[in-house]
Amino acid sequence: MGRIDYLHDPNAPAANSVVPSVVAFIQDSHGRILMIRRSDNGRWALPGGGHDAGESIADTVIREAKEETGIDVEVIGLSGIYTDPGHVMAFSDGEVRQQFSMCFRAKPVGGELRTSEETTEVRWVAPADLSAFDVHPTMRQRIEHALDTERSAPYIG
Numbered sequence: 001m002g003r004i005d006y007l008h009d010p011n012a013p014a015a016n017s018v019v020p021s022v023v024a025f026i027q028d029s030h031g032r033i034l035m036i037r038r039s040d041n042g043r044w045a046l047p048g049g050g051h052d053a054g055e056s057i058a059d060t061v062i063r064e065a066k067e068e069t070g071i072d073v074e075v076i077g078l079s080g081i082y083t084d085p086g087h088v089m090a091f092s093d094g095e096v097r098q099q100f101s102m103c104f105r106a107k108p109v110g111g112e113l114r115t116s117e118e119t120t121e122v123r124w125v126a127p128a129d130l131s132a133f134d135v136h137p138t139m140r141q142r143i144e145h146a147l148d149t150e151r152s153a154p155y156i157g
Helices: 057-069 127-132 137-147
Strands: 003-007 021-026 033-038 048-050 071-082 087-091 096-098 101-111 119-125
Touching (some): 021 057, 021 071, 057 071, 057 119
Parallel strands (some): 021 101
Antiparallel strands (some): 003 087
16 A cells, blocks of 8 residues: 655645554664664655554554564653644545654564565664655654653653
8 A cells, every 4th residue: 555645735635534653763772763664655764553442552652663673662751742734644545644643762672673564674773874764754853852852741743
């Protein structure tokens, strides 16, 4: 299934759904960030996905990180909640989703790197090297907020 992200684009289709979702900002002991290359749009991103009924939001972070990267994680905090109605994602099946994404900090506790149906590449990336990667501006914002350990409260916007 393909995906196109629209950010404050007057030509974007109108949203017809909202799905609570998470992304996991996972740093290793060297400060590198776990990044995935998405199979639906080819861009680099933090691992994540939709919240399923019957699970806690922390369980969603743990499940999505494992499914997309092979890495087991422990959730250590919330860095932001992102609900900008000007950011919509159009999927090839006709769904147009308004973003509702929560970014959680997590640390790796096991597992081994691997790809999945949703990822074509998975790698640890030094923050200084991120500019070389095709990352959507909204994902860059989540990464910047998660890197900002001086922030006293999660970003809400």
